[in-house]
Amino acid sequence: xxxxxMIPAVAAVVAVVLASGILILAxxxxxxxxxxxxxxxxxxxKKGRExxxxxxxxxxxxxxxxxxxxxxxxxxxxxxxFQRQLGRVIPLxxxxxxxxxxxxxxxxxxxxxxxxxxxxSYIAYERRGVAMAPGKH
Amino acid sequence: xxxxxxxxxxxIKTAGALTAVGALxxxxxxxxxxxxxxxxxxxYISDAHIQQIKGAKFVRNWDRGLIRAVAETNxxxxxxxxxxxxxxxAQLGKKEELDHGLEMLSKLNYKFHCVMGEHxxxxxxxxxxxxxxxxxxxxxxxxxxxxxxxxxxLTSDEWTFNRWPxxxxxxxxxxxxxxxNGSPFMVGEKQRAWLRKDLEKVKxxxxxxxxxxxxxxxxxxxxxxxxxxxxxVQALLRPFPDATVVYGHVHQIQYNQIRNITFxxxxxxxxxxxxxxxYAQAESHLPKLTVQMNRADPFFERDATGWxxxxxxxxxxxxxYNLYNNTDxxxxxxxxxxxxxxxxxxxxxxxxxxQIHY
Numbered sequence: 333x334x335x336x337x338m339i340p341a342v343a344a345v346v347a348v349v350l351a352s353g354i355l356i357l358a359x360x361x362x363x364x365x366x367x368x369x370x371x372x373x374x375x376x377x378k379k380g381r382e383x384x385x386x387x388x389x390x391x392x393x394x395x396x397x398x399x400x401x402x403x404x405x406x407x408x409x410x411x412x413x414f415q416r417q418l419g420r421v422i423p424l425x426x427x428x429x430x431x432x433x434x435x436x437x438x439x440x441x442x443x444x445x446x447x448x449x450x451x452x453s454y455i456a457y458e459r460r461g462v463a464m465a466p467g468k469h
Numbered sequence: 470x471x472x473x474x475x476x477x478x479x480x481i482k483t484a485g486a487l488t489a490v491g492a493l494x495x496x497x498x499x500x501x502x503x504x505x506x507x508x509x510x511x512x513y514i515s516d517a518h519i520q521q522i523k524g525a526k527f528v529r530n531w532d533r534g535l536i537r538a539v540a541e542t543n544x545x546x547x548x549x550x551x552x553x554x555x556x557x558x559a560q561l562g563k564k565e566e567l568d569h570g571l572e573m574l575s576k577l578n579y580k581f582h583c584v585m586g587e588h589x590x591x592x593x594x595x596x597x598x599x600x601x602x603x604x605x606x607x608x609x610x611x612x613x614x615x616x617x618x619x620x621x622x623l624t625s626d627e628w629t630f631n632r633w634p635x636x637x638x639x640x641x642x643x644x645x646x647x648x649x650n651g652s653p654f655m656v657g658e659k660q661r662a663w664l665r666k667d668l669e670k671v672k673x674x675x676x677x678x679x680x681x682x683x684x685x686x687x688x689x690x691x692x693x694x695x696x697x698x699x700x701x702v703q704a705l706l707r708p709f710p711d712a713t714v715v716y717g718h719v720h721q722i723q724y725n726q727i728r729n730i731t732f733x734x735x736x737x738x739x740x741x742x743x744x745x746x747x748y749a750q751a752e753s754h755l756p757k758l759t760v761q762m763n764r765a766d767p768f769f770e771r772d773a774t775g776w777x778x779x780x781x782x783x784x785x786x787x788x789x790y791n792l793y794n795n796t797d798x799x800x801x802x803x804x805x806x807x808x809x810x811x812x813x814x815x816x817x818x819x820x821x822x823x824q825i826h827y
Contacts (some may be wrong), residue, residue: 379541385645385648389586392520392528393520393521393522393523394520394528394530397646399741399767400743401545401743401748402748402750402751404743404745404747405743405747405764405765416767417768431767434770435530435767458750461750462749
């Protein structure tokens with residue numbers, strides 16, 4: 333049954349490849365691709381940095397960078413970890429949200445909020461090169 | 470923490486209760502001196518970063534830090550001869566922030582001296598600060614010690630006068646500790662010439678204590694834990710066997726000895742900063758002598774902040790760090806070893822896990 337469906341599908345792909353004259357393989361990419369992926373990531377890191385120093389992220393004008401210059405002392409490599417003050421194992425974003433609510437007197441961000449992704453990207457980028465240490469206090 | 474409210478009146482009540490059970494910091498215990506005439510104490514409060522939100526609304530967290538430091542300093546026994554405020558009273562150099570900060574500092578029962586911080590300076594280049602606190606640098610003598618206050622957060626004329634379209638932007642660019650658009654601090658030629666002249670009339674055996682906002686030594690340039698002409702200033706202090714520099718800005722415990730000069734940082738009342746080594750992309754030169762403060766617990770908003778009580782011990786600084794949510798620390802000059810040492814944690818085997826930063 334499955335075979336019967338597969339055959340026309342494969343035939344169609346082959347037809348497209350032949351028509352375009354390019355051999356498409358899933359695991360092949362060019363320097364240009366790598367550059368694009370880096371650029372995409374860095375554009376989000378840049379947004380994260382903008383949010384990091386922004387007095388608008390919370391409600392009281394306090395910015396993340398005031399206590400965490402260059403995102404230092406955020407230790408993204410140690411998450412998920414047991415955050416004893418909360419009594420459970422949490423991902424880094426739970427601490428980001430804790431900071432948003434407390435020192436910044438603001439609102440939390442959802443996990444898939446582009447702002448949250450940008451903050452996580454910036455924090456991880458500033459910590460690049462440090463070995464993973466999940467659970468470390 | 471959010472929703473946490475304590476009035477000043479509540480605090481004083483609490484402080485009174487603490488006194489009753491003898492739980493006040495060690496530094497408030499009366500100290501006995503061999504030659505009581507030459508010995509005295511003073512207190513040091515720094516880096517309050519009073520931050521206006523809008524109108525009469527200020528960031529509560531930073532207000533609480535300064536209010537607490539002032540209230541506790543007023544409880545000191547013996548009474549300090551004076552108090553020094555080590556700079557960064559304001560966050561963005563605004564009149565409202567300096568006024569509100571002064572309002573809180575005015576509650577001190579003692580005479581106080583102020584040091585200029587970059588957050589006080591780069592909006593109007595210290596104009597309003599001067600109206601409130603006087604000259605940007607000056608010296609005075611007290612019980613045989615020569616005290617000097619420097620404005621160490623100056624930078625190049627080009628950066629100060631020609632680079633930024635508005636005063637607000639200049640202030641914001643310098644206010645970001647990790648902002649690559651900032652500029653290295655310096656004391657500058659004019660002030661060094663003044664210092665040379667000021668020190669000419671001081672006898673060589675006089676203890677000299679310099680108060681500056683930035684460290685007059687080079688630790689990490691990226692966050693301005695740095696003074697560009699540090700070596701030139703150090704050279705001016707070289708003739709004095711008992712020379713000390715006390716600095717703010719770094720929001721953490723640091724101490725060092727460079728030849729004749731002992732360096733001691735003070736804590737912030739507002740918030741702590743990471744040690745530069747915690748920034749994985751940078752190289753720092755934290756003095757090897759320094760036993761680091763405990764890692765801060767953000768859930769206690771005053772943790773890793775505090776104020777200092779300083780015992781002059783006949784010309785050398787014994788720094789008592791009053792830490793709100795940690796055990797207090799004492800770092801005093803040891804005449805035998807010739808450098809400052811922590812009274813408990815100095816030996817490698819005495820250090821505790823929370824002092825390890827990464």
